[in-house]
Amino acid sequence: MTTQQQPMPADTGTTQAGRTSPDPRSDGTVITGRSPARMAWRRIRRDKVTLAAFVITVLFILIALLAPVLTAITGWGPIAPDGKAIDPDTGNFPRGALGGVSLTHLLGVEPGTGYDLFARIVYGLRTSLFVGFASAVLSTVVGVVAGLAAGYSGGWVDSVLSRVMDVMLAFPQLLFIIALTPVIQNAMQTNSHGGTDENLRLLVLVLNIAVFAWAYTARLVRGQVLSLREREFVDAARIMSAGRWHILFRQLLPNLWAPVLISFALAVPQNITTEAALSYLGVGVIPPNPDWGALLSDASQFFLQDPMYLFVPGVLLLMLVLALNLLGDGVRDALDPRAARG
Template structure:
């Protein structure tokens, strides 16, 4: 009896004859199909109910922020349009009715003292929080990736210098220095006709200050990954083929770093939103009457005993937004690196 030797190739968890296409059928008729890392990560995210809920909540907040002009046009109240008929001058301009003046006319009530519609101020303040959170996260991620790539790949004095800078930035008490620097920079750059700083400039300074103190976290993470990847065979092969440093950095190394970069970005956004809210609460962020959740909480703290809903509504919404973003970041991390979270 003669046996016929047949070479085989591995496809998933099964072996199929060599020469067959990469997509075939198992004996039971099940199709075998390869998945990209992105599709695999998305599949894990879809299976995680908590992450999907966090994703839907985050998308809802983003949609509300984008549709802020439309939503406030439907209600008829802008973020700085007072309603003098909704506050009672006999009680120190407290809102009429219970629960802070919540009614069909004012869905979330009105601000004590001013009569501003809280719903309008919240949806416009949400735009501010999301813009600062995402813009500062993008900027800090870009700077951190470039610095981490350079430190990890070139090594030597470049690595030493950048690593010392990272150590210094990580050692700074971030919030205290931002509080100290933000008003100084804002006052030095530009003032408007009223003697204050232009609101767009204030937001730009906030984004820059937060990003300056946040990039080192991403840089340290990317540097550690590059130190491991630069000794891999595909990098050696690129060097042998006379590939330039730019090609190796951005065509060979960077595509293999998208998972830690995405994780770092996803976790930076909620932290930056919390920082922005804290700065506005302390009076060095967005200044009233410009709408911002941190400024709302700061003003509401003065009226807590008379109108607790004024503090409760923006406080709970800020908690939900930051919690959803944190859970989404954790879910993305677990989907991209499932070995890191489960024992």
């Protein structure tokens, strides 16, 4: 009597030891899972506009970091005047065409002072990026902590913090910073010459912008926490006697990185614009620190005689803010789970 040989079972990717291995495709490739961060980065790379904005943003950051090297190559610093580049007979306007553009001064010089415009712009970029990123980091940290506390605690804590958020959101930010700056300036220490220390003014400017910006992040985080605190993993942590701090910073906070990152990315260009507006109005960065807003304010007086003085910093500020805004929009689209997959 012959026995029929049973067919061998199809290979399901299980090894003899009982362990499962990745299921290969017919062409030999192995299917691997992707983390949310890798999926978001993949979508950003496929978006040409966002990728271009990312490249431009990185380029601006590198220029700001390498400002001492770049100005050393040209031989002119941000507060080193060149008296030979301006003509006293024409009211100290730059010699030559296009605002004094030459091999020595790549973007010309400032009318009246003879400062190298390239050095002023490069160092002014450092000022704008420092204020924009520092105030965004500070407002994001405060907003995340306040949003976590309000959303998780509930009760009177949520009521008080929510009312504070409403009040902060109702303030006209620019007007109140303009009004508060002279008051804070009078209370600040003065330097040996009787004036306000320029570095301390930068710190106060960062604090002023952050004070009026944290409520946006806090409101966003609070709404997310109100939803997350009812999830099963939070209940499981409570059952296992996890403390409040563990639940807040080990369970809830890791699930908030996407909206927090989006909020931060959108806050940076807004803070840079606010800083430039304050400096343009004369209540922002003070000399000798160079700043694009102050450059635009000074250049507006010489527009008819030296249009390059206004055109160059104006176009660069537009490019920086536009690139940061487009990058923030791209990050939001890449991290939003409801967005259409590319």
